[in-house]
Amino acid sequence: MRRLAKLAVALLRELADENAYRRHLAARGRPHSAVEWRRFSDERLRAKYARAKCC
């Protein structure tokens, strides 16, 4: 049950791009900041919304 809950939270974080942001920080060795989030978010969203959403 705990494993399932952990998986559900991980899925929510993935859908919320929070995991991707953590990876972004880790890959660049930078700490979290508002500026860093905005940089990540702009890059991420630009790529995300260049693709069609499914019907």
Next chain:
Amino acid sequence: MKILAHLFWAAVGAAAAFCLGGIALDRGEHINSIWLVLAAACSYATGYRFYARFIAARVMTLNDDRATPAERLRNGHDFEPTNKWIVFGHHFAAIAGPGPLVGPVLAAQFGYLPGTLWIIVGAVLGGAVQDFVILFASMRRDGKSLGQMAREEIGKVGGFIALVTVFLIMVILLAVVALVVVNALKGSAWGTFTIAATMPIALFMGLYLRYWRPGKVLECSAIGFVLVMAGIFAGRSVAQSASLAPLFTLSAMALAFSIIAYGFLASALPVWLLLAPRDYLSTFVKLGVVMMLGMGILIVRPELQLPAFTRFVDGTGPIFAGKIFPFCFITIACGAISGFHSLISSGTTPKMIAKETHAWPVGYGSMLLESFVAIMAMIAACVLQPGVYFAVNSPAGVVGATPAAAVAAISSWGFPVTVADMSALARSVGEQTLFYRTGGAPSLALGMAHIFARSGGGQALIGFWYHFAIMFEALFILTIIDAGTRVGRFMLQDLLGHLAPPLGRTSWMPGVVATSAAVVGAWGYFLVQGVRDPLGGINSLWPLFGIANQLLAGIALCVATTILLKMHGPKFMWITCAPLVWLVTATFTAAWQKVFSPLPAVGFLAQADNLEAALGAGAAASASTTRTLIFNARLDAVVCGILMVLVAVILFDSLRVWIGILRGTREARVCEAPFVLSELRTEEL
């Protein structure tokens, strides 16, 4: 142990056959929805365990020792090995749109049986196979898109046609989903207020996430969800307020122009401000509601009120015209096979797959879950009394412009309903009327509200649940509209950039405004056409969308067949070729009938000729409106014809490649990335 496993799977297979036989042969008495749930679940389990496993092991030869692009090209951004169940959820959230919800509701006009059987069989043998093979092919090609694979495997023509087809589908898709929202909200102060409230809520969320709590997406979405729920509760008071209700009680045309203006503004605004926060919220709401509906059906186990077949299998249906073949298959669309899924399967997902075998649950399994959503939508539509279902979904142009005329027409078909029944139902959900709400969303919302209210809260909350369901549908439809407009703009800029380079620059504001206006103008035109259509718009636009979507699936299956042929020769090409043959037969028949059928209710050209004759005889109510309707019918015929020609070209191009390979005059070169040994341990994920 092995014997037990064999016995278990034999029992699952037998249960699938028994339940499918049960729903197919049952006549007369109402059947319980649990039969549909069990038939679907057991069929999916059997298909997943045996057919998908055969494809994975024998055809694709999935190999976990082979490094996936997520491992080889890992960049901490889009290429990232991810836990398979997280990729599963991510992929499912990406492929689940309004199609599997609306299509089955509309197809229920034939009765519950044809649609249900096609949703199950089509998904197991066609839709899930398409998604799985395209995901596999993209994964073996460094995450390449469908267009890139079409170009490499078939030829340049294929790649270009895929791009143009996607653009056309997008225009029709955006128009038809916008029409679904318009028909759900027209004259509904409660619904319109709730949806209008999501705009400032999304803007607040955008600012919250950007400046106040950067990176806290889940926290922000939770706040957004609470505010949206408060919006639904407040909507009832707004609808009852003498001063506020008129502000939010809009005609269909006013709503259409509001959505067009919204689409234009939203596609030009920064994505972080409106689109992204609402997209996060709608994704969570979508997943939550799908789970709630599944649990609700299991708890309530409602009886289906619609019969297995209705009299409209003969093609005289009020919701859309046309016989069960081919129109049931075109209408169901995404619940069984969706061409759009091939774009997702060759988009983000292949870049997240950690091990090759994960493509099995992600590619095949996610489509089965989507198909199950379609089954739930079918159940939600069929739990309504047939008279109510037809009264909500039939346009005034078919059943008559007054409630009395509508109930008389519907009752004469053998589905008794009264004006008093409809008024009581409308009052119970806080609406003035539920007549002529074509598009499927309101009847789906009624069915869902019925199931949710019986699961908890009782009839006192049915109005809340109805508007909750409308909010859920409209929320992600609006996200599709602004994201789709933006993507359409990028595609148009990409195409026009070859002619005039400044138009191709996404940072050049006049180019952005002009191309946004062109895309909004294109789908907006079809939307207004749908609103003006006396037959409700859905009658012409949904089949167009279904045809376009299925033709895109045809392109994906052409690519998949070419790849399987290059990998194994003709041995396994039937796996994708069989659904392709079916799809091409059904879709081209539907497209042909939509253009050339002599019946004005079905054929666009016959409809135009009929209107022209009425105009000539002086029998048309308004000459200018009739001329517009004539032009629109011919335009729909042209769009349908263009789609047929585009896909016929790619089909013949594919056939040319296949014949060349089979005769040995063409090299069967597989364009896969070279083998690299995987060093990734799944425990890392």
